[in-house]
Amino acid sequence: xxxxxxxxxxxxxxxxxxxxxxxxxxxxxxxxxxxxxxxxxxxxxxxxxxxxxxxxxxxxxxxxxxxxxxxxxxxxxxxxxxxxxxxxxxxxxxxxxxxxxxxxxxxxxxxxxxxxxxxxxxxxxxxxxxxxxxxxxxxxxxxxxxxxxxxxxxxxxxxxxxxxxxxxxxxxxxxxxxxxxxxxxxxxxxxxxxxxxxxxxxxxxxxxxxxxxxxxxxxxxxxxxxxxxxxxxxxxxxxxxxxxxxxxxxxxxxxxxxxxxxxxxxxxxxxxxxxxxxxxxxxxxxxxxxxxxxxxxxxxxxxxxxxxxxxxxxxxxxxxxxxxxxxxxxxxxxxxxxxxxxxxxxxxxxxxxxxxxxxxxxxxxxxxxxxxxxxxxxxxxxxxxxxxxxxxxxxxxxxxxxxxxxxxxxxxxxxxxxxxxxxxxxx
Amino acid sequence: xxxxxxxxxxxxxxxxxxxxxxxxxxxxxxxxxxxxxxxxxxxxxxxxxxxxxxxxxxxxxxxxxxxxxxxxxxxxxxxxxxxxxxxxxxxxxxxxxxxxxxxxxxxxxxxxxxxxxxxxxxxxxxxxxxxxxxxxxxx
Numbered sequence: 001x002x003x004x005x006x007x008x009x010x011x012x013x014x015x016x017x018x019x020x021x022x023x024x025x026x027x028x029x030x031x032x033x034x035x036x037x038x039x040x041x042x043x044x045x046x047x048x049x050x051x052x053x054x055x056x057x058x059x060x061x062x063x064x065x066x067x068x069x070x071x072x073x074x075x076x077x078x079x080x081x082x083x084x085x086x087x088x089x090x091x092x093x094x095x096x097x098x099x100x101x102x103x104x105x106x107x108x109x110x111x112x113x114x115x116x117x118x119x120x121x122x123x124x125x126x127x128x129x130x131x132x133x134x135x136x137x138x139x140x141x142x143x144x145x146x147x148x149x150x151x152x153x154x155x156x157x158x159x160x161x162x163x164x165x166x167x168x169x170x171x172x173x174x175x176x177x178x179x180x181x182x183x184x185x186x187x188x189x190x191x192x193x194x195x196x197x198x199x200x201x202x203x204x205x206x207x208x209x210x211x212x213x214x215x216x217x218x219x220x221x222x223x224x225x226x227x228x229x230x231x232x233x234x235x236x237x238x239x240x241x242x243x244x245x246x247x248x249x250x251x252x253x254x255x256x257x258x259x260x261x262x263x264x265x266x267x268x269x270x271x272x273x274x275x276x277x278x279x280x281x282x283x284x285x286x287x288x289x290x291x292x293x294x295x296x297x298x299x300x301x302x303x304x305x306x307x308x309x310x311x312x313x314x315x316x317x318x319x320x321x322x323x324x325x326x327x328x329x330x331x332x333x334x335x336x337x338x339x340x341x342x343x344x345x346x347x348x349x350x351x352x353x354x355x356x357x358x359x360x361x362x363x364x365x366x367x368x369x370x371x372x373x374x375x376x377x378x379x380x381x382x383x384x385x386x387x388x389x390x391x392x393x394x395x396x397x398x399x400x401x402x403x404x405x406x407x408x409x410x411x412x413x414x415x416x417x418x419x420x421x422x423x424x425x426x427x
Numbered sequence: 428x429x430x431x432x433x434x435x436x437x438x439x440x441x442x443x444x445x446x447x448x449x450x451x452x453x454x455x456x457x458x459x460x461x462x463x464x465x466x467x468x469x470x471x472x473x474x475x476x477x478x479x480x481x482x483x484x485x486x487x488x489x490x491x492x493x494x495x496x497x498x499x500x501x502x503x504x505x506x507x508x509x510x511x512x513x514x515x516x517x518x519x520x521x522x523x524x525x526x527x528x529x530x531x532x533x534x535x536x537x538x539x540x541x542x543x544x545x546x547x548x549x550x551x552x553x554x555x556x557x558x559x560x561x562x563x564x565x566x
Contacts, residue, residue: 025526032438032522032532047497070500073527148493165519168496170527185519201458222491223453223518254490254518256452300470374458394457397494399468 001030001182002037010178014104018081022174023072029171030182039183043139043162044146045132046071049092049110049123050115063118071173071354078178082123088137089119091130091147091315093376095368096345102371102378124176129316129372130342131243133160136346141265144187146175147229150256151247151314151392152156159242163187166256186257186271192266193275194228194259196221201286205236207244208409208427210237211391213285214245215407218253220283227258228273237263243314248391252296256351290427297391297407300398303423305336305407307383309417310397312342313372313390320410321351321367327414333364338380345369365417374400387416387424431543431561435536437554443531444551445510447561449485450474451541453516456524457494465507480507481508483550485540490521496523511552513540513559533559550563 013020141161249255259273267273387406394405408424459469465480525532531554549562
């Protein structure tokens with residue numbers, strides 16, 4: 001890989017051992033990719049909030065040790081300087097307000113708070129969400145970014161036209177310290193054209209419909225595919241629908257960029273999305289395909305009782321929170337069931353000002369932030385069945401926590417929370 | 428049966444040998460692998476329940492969450508990493524994953540590893556030379 005003079009200076013250690021280790025990691029990674037060079041970035045989203053799960057395996061309990069090992073893959077413990085690039089903490093392991101609901105011991109809470117303080121002291125913005133694009137980090141079309149979080153990557157690539165690959169903890173840690181990332185894959189214009197044409201022949205309207213479509217596409221196309229979704233005529237999607245769509249496609253498969261001609265940033269027409277080329281493959285999505293995706297998403301469930309309803313994967317918008325509040329009007333969550341809604345901490349503050357927090361609590365539900373059950377690995381005690389309106393959460397949570405998962409509409413999920421019973425209908 | 432030698436691009440240097448665990452499917456790291464035991468947990472994956480710890484993992488590549496490298500990084504620290512990795516589809520998740528797992532890794536092979544390597548075969552991965560040497564089980 002060719003390095004510029006400023007990159008060479010970093011690699012040679014003139015800016016300290018940690019910057020040198022970061023550059024070393026980027027070079028090792030870039031060479032495996034076959035990248036020819038690095039590109040400057042001033043927009044990095046990573047995950048450096050550590051609890052005992054990460055600190056225990058480091059051999060040293062200090063935050064510098066955790067960052068050196070987990071965020072830089074460095075062979076020794078380094079003193080980490082303030083970050084160079086604008087850097088953002090993604091979703092983490094703990095709700096700083098409702099951590100006791102998660103069942104976390106005081107010592108674990110204290111360790112994560114110390115880790116958060118360490119991030120803040122190093123200049124990392126504490127967004128603590130999987131949806132930075134909702135709360136203060138909205139990259140521009142063409143902006144070179146280095147983001148983790150597959151659902152956020154596919155959103156900013158596709159909807160906004162920003163340029164990032166799916167980065168990992170170590171590459172974003174290194175990018176924070178250097179302001180560099182390998183110039184490879186989706187950073188290059190020629191790699192951003194559509195490859196697979198999906199012709200949608202059935203109405204796709206609700207969040208559930210978009211989740212099903214995304215999940216099916218992710219299962220059908222290879223990891224490197226860039227799907228072009230044609231035939232969306234019933235409605236224009238919005239932020240929430242595309243948030244659910246991309247998250248689903250990045251869970252069942254590896255979709256990092258898609259085009260919805262007329263809607264997303266880089267494609268006004270199908271021809272433009274495909275750059276005038278013939279698609280590698282044409283797929284048709286109709287009622288049978290929708291049914292198949294629904295069955296796959298509900299494959300782990302046999303029981304009809306529901307212990308937890310989870311809303312907010314990826315983190316809920318204010319609109320979604322208000323929808324839950326309205327669906328709960330005049331009703332109460334069943335005594336044997338929990339209803340948890342997850343949102344970015346910035347939006348929780350707004351939700352509190354709007355009274356949504358209080359309205360949810362009055363109905364027996366809980367508004368949480370900063371984390372989710374899959375990331376934080378927590379559930380109400382004794383949970384056997386979860387229900388959610390998120391294809392992504394129902395893909396991961398049953399595997400991670402060994403529970404059954406139900407997937408349906410928001411209204412079906414709230415109904416399950418109120419009755420304690422799943423009554424969702426096959427679309 | 429005789430040995431088969433595949434040649435490709437060595438990514439992370441070193442030599443390792445072990446029993447093959449083969450899947451044509453891509454693997455999810457975060458949410459698809461339990462790092463403590465190196466066990467695949469993705470509900471409908473063909474390897475669900477099986478551990479790759481100490482084995483030569485032959486697979487299509489990486490899919491799913493951006494936590495892929497972080498989970499394989501943890502398998503190294505917890506002693507449950509694969510002995511080596513042989514894969515066919517490059518992306519950023521697998522590239523960073525092999526870098527931080529510190530095990531020999533080879534891709535771009537001159538033959539189809541899914542046709543030529545079966546689960547249980549003895550496989551030697553020489554990433555310094557970009558070679559994968561397969562001794563069929565029972566051979």
